[in-house]
Amino acid sequence: MQFKDIIGQGHLKQQLISQVREGHVPHAQMFLGQLGYGGLPIALAYAQFLNCANPQPDDSCGECPSCLKMQKLAHPDLHFSFPFPSVEKRKTSTESITEWREVLNQSPYLSLHRWMVKFNAENKQPNIPITECHDVMRRLSFKAYEQGYKIMLIWLPEFLGKEGNTLLKILEEPPAQTVFLLVAENIETVLNTIISRTQIIKVSPINQQELADALVEKQQLQPEEAYRIAGLANGDYIEAQDLINHAAAEHAGLFEQWMGALLSRNNDPMAYVKWSDTFGALGRESQKTFMLYALHMLREVLYLQVYNRPSEVLTGSEKSVVSEMSAKFDQEKMARFADWLNEAYYHIERNASGKMLMLDLSIRVSKLVKVLVKV
Ligand SMILES: [Zn+2]
Incomplete structure (x- = not known):
């Protein structure tokens, strides 16, 4: 995902690009706004820009090996964590990565509804279980595969219940060159302990x-x-x-x-x-x-x-x-x-x-x- 593929949000894109150029990369940011404003595609474009080997003034290059892997959502240092239906026997996001890539390939403007439909579970409650929190820690305990940042993108941290508190320490002091990108819609339902450890980036409605x-x-x-x-x-x-x-x-x-x-x-x-x-x-x-x-x-x-x-x-x-x-x-x-x-x-x-x-x-x-x- 490149910044050029994002609908509108010119001001925010510039802000994020300058932030990286000036070397101010916060270790935990939360993109906050209605999902349809583009928090997830923005986080993806930001992740790609962060690790691009040949960044252009306004965007990632889209051609370097890192960009190519990022575009396929298959970069070994790009990790995802997201809610999935609790009825599923799956215990971690990694087990659903194929479905995740499929829906994002259709459109990164993903709604929770479209995600649940993917599991034929529209009426089921999604959840980020404790097993997933442990897996997030496990994945971050390895060294980065490539140069650049190791990125943990958490989509809808609203679904982290109190088991989310197991992530507080790593969120506050992540390993070197590790960045958390959270994409949230409802700040009222995100744990306060998580909010206080992230820098909030407001995503506004598209012009x-x-x-x-x-x-x-x-x-x-x-x-x-x-x-x-x-x-x-x-x-x-x-x-x-x-x-x-x-x-x-x-x-x-x-x-x-x-x-x-x-x-x-x-x-x-x-x-x-x-x-x-x-x-x-x-x-x-x-x-x-x-x-x-x-x-x-x-x-x-x-x-x-x-x-x-x-x-x-x-x-x-x-x-x-x-x-x-x-x-x-x-x-x-x-x-x-x-x-x-x-x-x-x-x-x-x-x-x-x-x-x-x-x-x-x-x-x-x-x-x-x-x-x-x-x-
Ligand atoms: Zn690149």
Whole structure:
């Protein structure tokens, strides 16, 4: 992981780089902030920079043997400690290192939920047991394999119960050239004895524009939609991804009903009224994410028309909705539909009645569709 791969956080990156350049490397730091702000990727980039054989002014080189091993999360002096489900028969993080590398390779913006899903244990309590604390001490008792720092990255020290106190001494006085990097989200649930032995580095929310740019690049959103989601997510990349996924899971059915009513042959206005009632009953935030989902689906129609096949992000039923829509909307009509959805979003944000807005929008869209049908 290099600093350049981190979303936003320019100021913090600079601060960390100068710290290393000036030779002030604290022996224990805690990166504190919502996981979606990037504490873990920042700690990984920092670890890589610390041990890079050829550091550049703003980043690790990404090419030296140390960097290559760091990128694969396989550097012999980079150690991890993290919670895992207590039902598992595993006793140490090392036993789960393969799963850990797999999830981090997908994205280092890791949530506890995604980590637990990896074990099919969403509803189980994660834990850092005493056996793991002993293993941390054991691993740090060996000499470093290579030149440079030996790094112990502890993800979510919140899960260290009182057995975490066994680590206090080594945290306070680690062996030479040994650095602890802790990544935490909730300081209230970290042992005070641990907090007092670390230097806290606050990780702030990602700037809205920088988060939006990342969503455009990594999630293929349109800039306007990305900016809105970045705003709703309050600078949290994981939250932004959740919003995108939840919007689909939450709204796919409702959107399908809407299109069903609008595109059906008998074109019954009572169906719009009924549908608008359902929409009006949603909470405001939910109404807003519905609009984003609808815009996303319009874009998918465009994709289908351009590439002659549906995009891979769609589920089976979404694919059929998109292909029905594609038969009724040409690109000009879709552009108008998208404008109206954008307007509706604007008004919902300003407390307009979702029910009235959508009834009006349904009538307009149905007229738009009819014109095409006549042709
Ligand atoms: Zn390097």
